[in-house]
Amino acid sequence: KYVEIIPYRWTTVDQILKLEKQYGVQVAGIHMPVWWGKTIWQHIAREQKFLDKLFAFVWNFYLGDAKRSQGLAIAEALAARQQYVLFHTPVVRDMGPAFDEVAEKFHTLIENIPYYPGHDEFFWSPLAIKADIKQRGTNAGLVFDAGHFNQSRARLPGLNLFEMYNQISPEVIHISYNSQFLHLLPNAKEQEDLKQLIKINPP
Secondary structure, three states: OEEEEOOOOOOOHHHHHHHHHHHOOEEEEEEOOOOOOOOHHHHHHHOOOHHHHHHHHHHHHHOOOHHHOHHHHHHHHOHHHOOEEEEEHHHHHHHOHHHHHHHHHOEEEEEOOOOOOOOOHHHHOHHHHHHHHHHHOOOEEEEEEHHHHHHHHHHOOOOOHHHHHOOOOOOEEEOOEOOOOOOEOOOHHHHHHHHHHHHHOOO
């Protein structure tokens, strides 16, 4: 019944309402594009892998910059529903004080991304994100992306999924597994892990 959307550059509120009626669903969340206030070339320079750089052109064509995204306009038009607006951690870092302004206006959530060498913990650690939210004093929440965290665990074998999750209370769990570009459904082991996570802290 409920869906999360990533609006294209050209997506309008009327289109969203029409599609909701057509498919019998309701937008519960809006996933914002993955950079803020940067040119495509600045974003590409920050990406570390060739495929990430390549796909940045695709994301830029369809989604554009979060600062100019239709997402915030859609969130404002549908504000009575109190849907969430989701930002990845690098976007939050780029936004600076602008994030706090958005968080005052909308129900705002922060999502962890995979670990990369050189990134500080805020980017990939749900615990660090939770601490940052508390320090900011904003009314923001947490999205736990299990697939992203598993990518971090592959690079940092000392991470313990269940110990970490026991210390957070995410509002949303993203189910994105197995591929950085094609988000697949979890395999049997990942499904069992998800069941255990939901028993610990239901989102």
